[in-house]
Amino acid sequence: MFRMAIRSILAVKVRFLLPLVAVTLGVAFVSGSLLYGASVQATLDRTQPDFAVQVSPRVITTPVPASLVSQLRGVPGVGEVRPVAEGRAFILDKNGSLVGPPVLAGGVNYDGHHRLVGGQEPASSDQIAIDDWTAKRTGYQVGDQFRVVVGGTARQVRLVGIFTAPDDARVAQGGTLTAFDEATARNLFAKSPDSYTAVNLTTAPGTSEGTLAANVSAVLSRDFVADTATEMTKPGSDNKLTEILLVFAGVALFASVFLVANTFTMLSAARAREHALLRAVGAERRYVLRMVLTEAVVLGVVATVLGYLLGIGGAALLSSLFSVTDGPPVELRVFGVGPVLAALGVGVGVTVLAAYVPARRAGSIPPIAALRTGLPPSGKSLRRRNITGLVVTGLGALATVAGLSTQDLIYFGAPLLLIGLIILTPLFGVWLTALLRRPMTRLAGVRGTLAVENTRRNPRRTGVTASALMIGLSICAAVTVPIASVAAQDAQRADTGDRADIRVTGIDFAEIGPDTAAQIAQLPDVAAVTPYVPVNIQFGRDWLNAAGVNAATIGDFLSLHVQAGSLDRLADGIAVSSTEANRHNWTVGSVVPGNLPLPVVAIFDAPDGFRYEALVDQSRAPAGESPSTILVRAAPGKTDSLKADIQRTLDNPTLVVRTRAEYVEAAGGELDTVLNVLYALLSISVLIGALAVVNTMTMSTMERIREIGLLRAVGLARRQVGTILRLESVIIAVLGAVAGLVAGCVVGAVAVRSQGGIPIVMPWDRLGLFVVVTAAIGILAALWPAWKAARIPILQAVHTDTD
């Protein structure tokens, strides 16, 4: 039977090409994701921490005193006790740019466990040692001078040593390690110069990690926690990445199911007489069923092999796309039992699953059909299908809308809604084309009529083809709507908060130095400067999210509506928002309790987007606390030159200096990267959808050779054959796009609404672009079928079976 299956596949190999490509892409996506995930995991597994238990403060602001270190030395089962002072240190390369991802820029105290491979250990505040991978990346050698940003300030340092740290997770993932001598590290990173940030412990021989952690916990105060190394290296974000990739791979595979199903349906229809003949000479239904399924298995196996190979390439691509390769190269694992089994299961499973219904239909063909001639049979009534579809869509819509109040329901409702709509696509196709017949006829004459009618003649096929495109596009819309809404809100918030001309912020994970505001204030053309230093005021179980500001200039930045009191006296007290004042029954003169007891001097109405509930003078902020933002007002007309001045003065690539227009735009655009990554992932699904259109167009062209010949005989020009097919394929593509976008927008809008407070913003420009892109896909999808159709000899129409 396998030989027969292979022979029959080879006989119509062109027709199996596109389903093969689709399944191959899906398999490649799955195996690529798994291989990449496994490689990353293997890299991370290699980086076991060099301690068994780490003691760290519960709240990051609590110092780890030397007394705790000596206390820990006495704990039973403890081996080595290593106090550490760690934080972030950003290395600047020879061009003044950051090295490695900011989240992984580590600063540490140099101690005995760092193995030097060159130079010596750092001994003073202007000396550092760095890891060998960073040295290799930057080209820095012992003796070089360069800058390192710590605590928001760029420091000039000299490289005195290079050490190897293959076990450090930060280095393994592409980060950097900068080691200072202990005194400097404690100065820079610890909360007070005589303290540390954490204590790393190893076990004494014969003591387990867990026992040590328990012993340590017994002596710790409530301010500290003990974590085992195993707990700290639990699968992190990279496994999440693999999961996300697999979700998108699943979407791509789902789309390819439709392509495969369509192919087998069309082939079964084309070979109906062949199957009927088999039945007439005595083959059982099961035999025909098995024959078709065997073809599916062969196709699936071939797709699996090709897909797996492609997946290795995909994994290599992924590891070059994501930050991990900024580290020492990830060793790509090209073989894994899990990925191979998954690829095989997915490749063969999807193909067989998709082929099952067409195969059953092929088996159920009556032997008498062998004697019938003429047109391919038209489909069954859509009645039952439409009723099912309406019920499923209805349930899905209900569950989705119910997601407004119970958010989890959306995960159930959205897929159900999508499946319901997929079942209904033939009906939508019939509706859409009924609407289109007249305008298309007016637009393109009888060619338009023919294109519309061709899509109507087999609504199921049109529907299934459109569905393949619909899946990718619905998810595009479902992610675009929430992201556009959030982005619009971000942009709006950034715009309404204050009247600053220039705003200085740190890049993610970086700080602004405490003296930065003072530095900026000294520049010419500065009209006013204020920092926002986060100040947490706690009283009982409640707290106020306050900002330490420059009391003298804050009035220039904020157009706060002051209900009572005056901001002029802010230096002597605290201003609170009217919401908080009402909540706590504060009036001007009341004293806010807690760790920072101050009299209320003003009560203000916070504008939309103003994040702070209270304002105090910056001098009230804890010493050394970094501002989250610095606002600057420039002398009239000097904004741009002042921005350049600030950049030059600070000379720190971890700080971002933006004018008002720039930061409003940036706030709205922050999620663009996310969106683009999602689009890239979804493009595979959309590609498979496009292939489905090509596939259907090619196969239906082959079925209609005689019709095309007839049209040519009565005067249709060769080029015009292409026009009909292009219109037809654009109709199918747009059907898929519109159905998918509508469904996706509904799901996206519900997701936004269920979050509450975020106004829904429909990204019309992007949605319009999606429709244009699918229309273009439709035109491209018709290229090959049209090329083939134009070459059909006219006489094919004239030749009849009896000739």
Added chain:
Amino acid sequence: MDQRTVAAADQLGKVYGTGQAAVTALAGVSARFQRGEFTAVMGPSGSGKSTFLHCLAGLDTPTSGKAWIGGVDLGSLTEAKLTRLRREKIGFVFQSFNLLPTLTAWENIVLPLSLAGVRPDTAWTEQVIDAVGLADRLGHRPSELSGGQQQRVACARALVSRPEIIAADEPTGNLDSRTGAQILGLFQMCARQWGQTVVMVTHDPIAAGYADRVLFLADGRLVDEMARPTADRVLDRMRRFDAQAVH
């Protein structure tokens, strides 16, 4: 070519394949077709009668000789011009699969005009539809029409653009004798009353009996011609072919 000749073949030849595998389907056939003349082309299977019609009507390209329609040498035309000529100067009726299943009878009839982007001449179209007797079936799809009705729609389509010549390839081959007679009667009427030139390939002596003259082809050559044929005379002539074939 004189004024009354609307189509002509001059030593039309068609060879399929090359070298050893070459098969001669048509070995130099010349004929003229006058305005308003209903010509039947007959011959045994493999005589080249269909190939002759296809080459004459621009569906197939001859390997030698020339074909003219309305004074135009088909061999001199580009693909685009040939398409246009088929649309405007020739009406086709095939044995089967004449109609597009997705279009209604009306849309099928005016298809050549629609393709040309021309509005149908209402009076003429009505006259044609009356003649084929389909006025009440115009909104139907081919699948809702009988075989005879389908073939009459095809005839109407062939007539509607007032072509120089109607090329019919076994138009009654799939019909029973009564519906076949309707089609043949229609061709006869078109030729006599409207001056429509019709060339019809058939293997049925009764069908040929409706024509004004019959061309007999055998082995790719024109072997005989009969004016004012009757079914009996045609049958007699055809029997002689069979006798030759037995030799």
